[in-house]
Amino acid sequence: MSDLTLSKEEKEILKDFEAGEFRSVLTPKRKKMLQAVAEETFKKDKRINIRISSRDLVSLQRRALEEGIPYQTLVSSVLHKYVSGGLHDLMANKAFQRTQKTRR
Numbered sequence: 562m563s564d565l566t567l568s569k570e571e572k573e574i575l576k577d578f579e580a581g582e583f584r585s586v587l588t589p590k591r592k593k594m595l596q597a598v599a600e601e602t603f604k605k606d607k608r609i610n611i612r613i614s615s616r617d618l619v620s621l622q623r624r625a626l627e628e629g630i631p632y633q634t635l636v637s638s639v640l641h642k643y644v645s646g647g648l649h650d651l652m653a654n655k656a657f658q659r660t661q662k663t664r665r
Contacts, residue, residue: 605637 567575577583587595613621618632625632642648 602641 621635622632625635628635639648643650
């Protein structure tokens with residue numbers, strides 16, 4: 562952690578944290594609910610097979626290595642974020658914007 566540059570505010574937070582001044586406000590009921598949600602989120606009950614280019618696979622594997630996770634986990638995460646609305650198709654958005662401009 563010594564190679565990180567922290568702002569004054571971050572240093573204060575770190576000092577307070579290390580001094581044990583933070584207290585959890587997580588209730589047992591909320592913790593149980595969050596655990597249930599996490600278990601549902603990460604439950605993997607279906608298997609798929611896809612064909613992708615070698616170049617894309619190598620890129621996925623390289624990216625996963627940078628993140629320190631298996632590439633299958635990265636693929637699953639990207640797909641989940643996309644279907645959950647966390648990722649957006651920029652090319653589709655650009656095409657949509659172009660069609661909107663031509664209609665005006």
